[in-house]
Amino acid sequence: MAVMEAVTHLDLPGLRRSCARCSLQQLCLAGGMSHEDLDQLDDIIRQRRPLGAGARLFRMGQGLDSVFVTRDGAVKTVTFGENGDEQIIGFHLPGELIGLDALADGKHRCEAVALTQTSLCEIPFAQLGEVAAQIPGLQQQLMRVIGMSVGRDQDHKEILVRRQANERIALFLHGLSARYKAIGRDPVRLQLPMSRIDIANYLGLALETVSRGFTRLQDDGLIEVRGRQVELVDTLGLARLAHGLVEAPKLRHG
Amino acid sequence: MAVMEAVTHLDLPGLRRSCARCSLQQLCLAGGMSHEDLDQLDDIIRQRRPLGAGARLFRMGQGLDSVFVTRDGAVKTVTFGENGDEQIIGFHLPGELIGLDALADGKHRCEAVALTQTSLCEIPFAQLGEVAAQIPGLQQQLMRVIGMSVGRDQDHKEILVRRQANERIALFLHGLSARYKAIGRDPVRLQLPMSRIDIANYLGLALETVSRGFTRLQDDGLIEVRGRQVELVDTLGLARLAHGLVEAPKLRHG
DNA sequence: CGCAAAATTGAAGATTATCAACATCGGTGG
DNA sequence: CCACCGATGTTGATAATCTTCAATTTTGCG
Known part of the structure; x- marks a missing residue:
């Protein structure tokens, strides 16, 4: 249960701030939860050292270990066709969930790449499931966040047509x-x-x-x-x- | 808790067949669940009288009452732009979930229209949440089904680009x-x-x-x-x- | 300061949208 | 059972838009 990382003592900006004090709270998984529940959510969230531009969060075919929420910066998700050409599926701004593409069969069908220096929250998926089962509010909020992601997909389609x-x-x-x-x-x-x-x-x-x-x-x-x-x-x-x-x-x- | 409808005694083809005996079981919410759990799922599922072509499942702006799974036939989901023109967001074949567009804020941003004569299962969303909280397998399967829907959205995007x-x-x-x-x-x-x-x-x-x-x-x-x-x-x-x-x-x- | 990557601009060719006419299908009524 | 009609689908010609190839400029960074 490697919740804490070496990162803990670094005190970089945006690191180790609790969900309760996060400005993105309402958009993120933390939306509409009690202070008590937030602590429980905090416990499973890993806050990563900022990634440089071009760094990858996960690759195609890789198993679904965690979902991510951008905290600062921006991320793109891309696929690669048979001919090897890159196709961008989405841009992900702060507060937006990344990793849902692996929900179907547990394997990522996208690759996630940081566009700029980016810091984000990592949420181990297995633990998220466990905690969500205990906290009804989190379950509900997870659905809302997924819904927002689906909504952005729809917006993207409406652009493309x-x-x-x-x-x-x-x-x-x-x-x-x-x-x-x-x-x-x-x-x-x-x-x-x-x-x-x-x-x-x-x-x-x-x-x-x-x-x-x-x-x-x-x-x-x-x-x-x-x-x-x-x-x-x-x-x-x-x-x-x-x-x-x-x-x-x-x-x-x- | 209007689970049973007048439909119960009609015995139309495809009606009142349990999830356990449904050929779409593996693709649908019922996938990978025990026989016991299936009964519980069966209890909240309403199986509707077949809809004629052109019939609407829900409209834009309407609240999220139920999600639907096509059993037989086909459904399209559409939006209408400011100028009033129709835009098709998705086609939904048997076993595919409909209604996720309302997950974000509880209001549908699509309209769902039957393309042909279509029968489907209706799952009251509130009850689904309750039951899912009790049955860990259903919770998991719900995520999988959502993931498949997200995957189809991605496929659609890959077409459109x-x-x-x-x-x-x-x-x-x-x-x-x-x-x-x-x-x-x-x-x-x-x-x-x-x-x-x-x-x-x-x-x-x-x-x-x-x-x-x-x-x-x-x-x-x-x-x-x-x-x-x-x-x-x-x-x-x-x-x-x-x-x-x-x-x-x-x-x-x- | 200079270089490589990123972005802009130009001209030509190709693909698609649009307008229009025509063919086909399915259902209804004689 | 056939004929008719509207809806659906196909085909043709033209104009507009976008892509492509190419040259040039600007930006960002070592």
């Missing part, structure tokens, strides 16, 4: 903004943790198309792009574009 | 075949329960593109199309196309 590249990009930014807002970050000035290639891959587009889309949205006055920092200028217009309410996105005359 | 229409179609048929096989149906001669429009919507394509894709795949000797009956002739070739291993799907010279 769009035929217009700019609509996908607008939806992507719009959704990201909402997620940032939910974790108390600035929903207008977005600091993107992922590259254009990763965005393109996630959106099912060529990277050049994404690049062009960004400049196009900027030219139309919807966003302001400075590398990986994107500012949402005309949130309403962006939302209209995102929801396909712009009939003819014509070029300016001339 | 494909840029080539024929690849999407090939992947769609390939995946459908696998699901048919899992429930003991012929994985080669597929009887599609959904229209071309629905397929196009699900694949993020125009319906004409789907129609052309079908005939193209037929011309290439991969499938044989007779309306909604599609026979997979060259399964290997179809898989190769599905996985993007065909470099240049050129037209025949001339």
